[in-house]
Amino acid sequence: MLIAALALCVCSEDLVITSEHFRLTTAVADSERLDEVIGDLEQLWINATELFGFEHSTDELIDVFFYDTAEAYQLAEQKLTQGAFATSYAFSDYNTKSSHVVLQPPSSPSVLERIGIPKQSRKLLVHEAAHAFFYGIYNNYRSFPDWWAEGYATWLAAETGIDRGWMDSRSSDPNSSTREQQLLDILDSDRLPSVEALLLGKLEGLTGGEKYAYYELFFRFLMETTSDAKKVELFREARRLGAGWDSRCDSRWSLKRSSETWQESK
Ligand SMILES: [Zn+2]
Secondary structure (H helix, E strand, O other): OHHHHHOOOOOOOOEEEEOOOEEEEEOOOOHHHHHHHHHHHHHHHHHHHHHHOOOOOOOOOEEEEEEOOHHHHHHHHHHHHOOOOOOOOEEEEOOOOEEEEEOOOOOOHHHHHHHOOOHHHHHHHHHHHHHHHHHHHOOOHHHOOHHHHHHHHHHHHHHHHHHHOOOOOHHHOHHHHHHHHHHHHHHHOOOOOOHHHHHOOOOOOOOHHHHHHHHHHHHHHHHHHOOHHHHHHHHHHHHHHHHHHHHHHHHHHOHHHHHHHHHHHO
């Protein structure tokens, strides 16, 4: 599977940089500029290992592809996922356990020289690598609901950004603060689906962006209101149960009650 991912590297100008846990393939910048990206990815490894509560020991490096143009990204995306993520400009592939991100916003070499790799790109690289990390440790990955997958990836990207100094706080991030506002608007208009609906993936009344806001904020809520021991216990159980854990999650964490309290406090 890894060979399939590596076969995507068709450009002779691509740099391949390996670190302890990742292999970064890119034509975006020189290796000096990319040190900060490698540092982000290794910090993500530490944070993800801590979040999921165990050592992830593997000899296989996680492949991260960082494209300089939308065309290069779409060429690779077409080969792996046949257009499913053609316009999202960032995705991870379960089969090859690899991540793919295009430089965002588009930046010339002189801009990169001046400001370094843009924060938006660094955040996306870490977010996607968090998905790829998870693919490697949870064989039942495909059975997990979207709120969980997007929730932990967004959580870990912010945590890593804060640790690495390119994010002051979750609320100061433009994407996260937009989603906070979106969720508050849904609450104000009495449209927030129950936690049960979220857990069961029944969010038909919400737009794609609103769903994402709910995923992110609900996961953050869980992380910020749950003891570390309880988190580790739940993540271990999730790993064991896969899709069968939704109902247990509900009783174990008293999610409905917590959510009601949360809504009342708003
Ligand atoms: Zn994601």
